Amino acid sequence: MQKQYRLKDRRDFARVYRHGRSAANRQLVLYVFHRPEVERFRVGISASKKIGNAVVRNRMRRLIKEIMRLQADKIIDHVDLVFIVRNGATEMDYEQLRKSVQHVCKRASVYR
Numbered sequence: 001m002q003k004q005y006r007l008k009d010r011r012d013f014a015r016v017y018r019h020g021r022s023a024a025n026r027q028l029v030l031y032v033f034h035r036p037e038v039e040r041f042r043v044g045i046s047a048s049k050k051i052g053n054a055v056v057r058n059r060m061r062r063l064i065k066e067i068m069r070l071q072a073d074k075i076i077d078h079v080d081l082v083f084i085v086r087n088g089a090t091e092m093d094y095e096q097l098r099k100s101v102q103h104v105c106k107r108a109s110v111y112r
Contacts, residue, residue: 001043001068001069004039005040005041005042005043005068005069005072007043007044007081012044012080015033016031016080016081016082017031019033021108022108023035023103023107023108024107026086027085027086027097028076028083028085028100028104029083029104030082030083030084030108031051031081032108032109034079035080036079038079038080040072040078041075041078041110042079042080043064043068044080044083045060045061045065045085046085047060047085051086051090055092060090063097064083065089066102071101073091074093074111074112075105075111076110077111084094086109099104
């Protein structure tokens with residue numbers, strides 16, 4: 001995922017949590033916040049220590065970033081997205097996680 005598509009600043013995460021709307025399934029929670037000043041979409045991923053050690057958390061982040069990179073042309077512009085990884089996602093393989101990400105994105109209406 002390129003740097004311009006990353007959401008890194010704590011204030012940006014807080015703004016998405018406070019003002020965005022959410023959609024969830026058993027593995028992920030997705031917060032969506034529309035921002036007209038953002039050119040494309042930006043993605044942030046939150047994986048707490050509850051889901052596992054650093055290896056597990058970073059693997060989840062890498063997989064979700066790759067899934068979003070491959071679906072970048074389907075995502076609407078001018079939004080900030082924050083994924084929260086739940087415990088159920090850690091036992092999933094790539095294909096199951098991809099389907100879960102697509103499901104939560106459809107529920108949040110972020111596809112074109």
